[in-house]
Structure formats: C-alpha cells, structure tokens
Amino acid sequence: MKERYLDIMLKEYAASDMYPFHMPGHKRQPMDLGEGERLDITEIHGFDNLHHAQGILREAQERTARMARADASFYLVNGSTSGILSAVSAQTKRGGRILAARNCHKAVYHSIFLQELKARYLYPMSTEFGIQGSISPEEVEKKLEEYPDAETVLITSPTYDGVVSDIRAISRAVHARDKVLIVDGAHGAHFGFSKGFPQAALEMGADIVIESLHKTLPSFTQTAVLHIKGERVNTEELRRYLGIFQTSSPSYLFMAGMDRCSRVLEKQGGELFERFEERLDRFYDRAKNLKCLHVLDRAGEERDPGIYMRDRSKILISGSQAGISGQELMDILRRDYHLELEMASGHYATALTSICDTEEGFRRLIRGLEDLDGKLSSRSRVQRNHGVSDSRLYSPVRRRMELRDAALAEKETVRLADSAGMISGEFLYLYPPGIPFVVPGEEIPQELPEQILRLKRLGYDIQGPEDYTLEGIKVVL
C-alpha cells in the first residue's frame, strides 16, 4: 500500500474545492497569525505561564472575561473536554451525586468515572423533528426533589443540534437549593455577540460555562474557554484541576489565536454577525421551497414544543421524506457537490456555519440542496424507513450498577447481537455526537443491539466497545 503522510494529506485537502460545513469555526480562512512555526512557543522568558498567569496571559484572559461579563475566564488548550473534567471535579465530592443531562458529551461521563459519581440523568424532551429536545425546568425540579443530595447539575446547551434549554429557569431552580449549575456550552461560544442568537448561558444565571471557541468561532482546534460567575464556584479547586487536566506546555499559537478571536469580536463582531445572520436568513428562506429534503426551520421552537429555543447556525437537513438516511445525504453532498458536512445522525445531516462562512459557501450549499432535491423529487419517492429512530435509541435505560463499578468490574465478551438484557461493561455511542445509548452499568435494552448493527450497516461510526468491529461487547459477569 502506498505510504500516506498526514501533512501531505492536509495540504491536498486544503487545496481542494471541498467546502467545510464543519468545525473549526474559522472555516480555513486566514487568521492573520503568519507562519505557524514562527509563533509556536510555549512558556519562555518574557511570556506568561498559563497555570499561574501574571502577565500577558492574565491580561488576555481578563479581556475575555470582560467581554463575557464573567468574574473570571480561563483559557483551555485541551478543548472543552479539559474544562468539563475540571469543573465537575471541582464541584463534586468523590463518590458524590450529580444530575447530568443524559444527552451530554462523553467528557461528562469520563468525569463521572474519575470522580466515582452516582449520576442520575435529566432526560431531554422529545421533538417532532426527531432530535433530542431541551431539558425542561420541570425535569430539573423533579430530579432535584428526588435527589436532594446532588451537589451539581450539568446541562448541555446548545446541543450539537442547536437545541437550547431555558437556562434562566433552570438556574433559578438549581440556586433555590443552593446547588451549582454547570453548562456545557461547547457549541455556543458565538452566543452573546448579537441579538440574532440566544443569550449566553452565563448571562442567564449559570455558575460555570464551558465553550469551545474552535467549534463556532475563528479559533484553532482545541481552543476553548471556561467562564465563572458568582459565589458558588469553588475557584481554588477549579484552578487545581485545570492544572491537572491541561498540558504543561500550552501552545502560544493557540492562545494568541484565542486572544485574536476576542479582539476581532470586540472590534468587528457587530458587523460580522449582521452579515452572517443575513446569509442565514436568505438560506432558510430558500430552503423552505425544497420539496423532499427538509431543513429544520431557523427557530425550531415555533413548531416544536420540545425545543425551547434554537441556534440557527446549525443547519439540520432531513432526508427522511426523500427516503435517504442522514449518512447517505452527507455522502452524496460530499461526492457530488464537494460539500463536507459536520455529521450525520439517523435521518438528518448537520451543516455547521459561522461568521467565517462566505457568501459563496452558502450559495453552494443551497444550490447543492436544490439540485439534489430536484433529482430526488423526480425519482419515484419511496418513503424508506431505515428502522432507526433517535427517540428509541436514546430512550431511558435501566441502571443496574453505578458507572465506575461496572467499568472496573470483571467482564466477559459476548456477541453484541446476543447482549440484550445484560449489564453493559462498555459505552455504546455514535460519534459524533458522542452521546451514549448505553453506559457501563446499564441494562442493554432489547431493541438496541439490532438498531446498533443496523446503524453500522448504514455506515455510521459506532464507538465505545473495545471491539471496533462491533462483533462483541463486554458485559459485567
């Protein structure tokens, strides 16, 4: 086989006409940072130390905090992942209890494992579009009532699909019991800069908010921030864990990119967001005319009671009326239109957009969809049911053991196809988005093995089991 090299592959991809409707949010537009290698240092004389910032990094983080109206902001060079691990570790006691949105990212589950937490889940509402909806304040109230010993509540808002929860009402409920609200806002770093997007979670009362700059703003992959506000945050412990979960050689290229991102937003944010919103509006107006492809409308909540609010920068395109799966749709858009989307789930594919998307990019997306829509409309439309439904895949699962106990218990490998009813020793999730169908310690639901194997046949990337072929899964003896 011909030897392949990463740098060469990347250059070829960069030189191609493939348009990126995926992360990072800079969309491969120049960030005026010159040749990377000339700026690539870590902590040397005259520069500051991220873990004890006293100089230039302290000033940069204070600037970020001012813009976010936070008490303090911390640069993360190991992604939101490091912020989530640090925040959960700082705000819980080992072996304590957390209330976490079931649709949270695997980083949250990893923090549950590390802190040996007893996690109880907040289930999102179901939606007509077939995605996971918002977490309702009522669900939070109910679970707080049921588990008064929970120390911390963690919600993901917005989700990968752009679904936002009512953080104001949720924080009120959480604070009424003197608990801490952590919001995983990894997909919402662009909130708070314009009225066209939901308000930032920190402004709505969250105590800790973690945002991946790289997902939706012009910033390098891996860059993120953690904002804190209010008296409930255990800042000392938070600093300790940030020191543990972050590299001791933070890249100045990453951090300079973050600082530049703040500066650009401060100086030109208004204008950039205005142009972005106009492009989105034009896109959504035209998308209404598609005949068999269906784009979730910009507001989402106007029609769907399961969605409190939506971030319209995430464009969700369903192929179900056209009889194609999200994965097929994503593959066709790549092959025939050179549009690379972010991800596919059961019946839809997601295009991520940002202030760095060009007029040309938006035009190519809508024209591609219109052309494909025409082709799909003219073929006899068989409403194929792929037999995989998000609401079934993500429905509540019976817990038989705590996560960590199961993950570390003695296990045996059985055929995935025969595993229904057994206690899973592994995670099972589709990546992206990385939200588990089953976590260690939970009983594998009757229908799940068949659904997972069907997803695999449809070309989805199912992860979790050590056996990547998905022949076998480890279950607790």
Ligand SMILES: Cc1ncc(COP(=O)(O)O)c(C=O)c1O
């Ligand atoms: C909801 C959510 N939270 C956290 C993360 C982790 O973010 P990062 O890749 O910046 O570590 C992701 C990654 O996709 C995510 O989707």
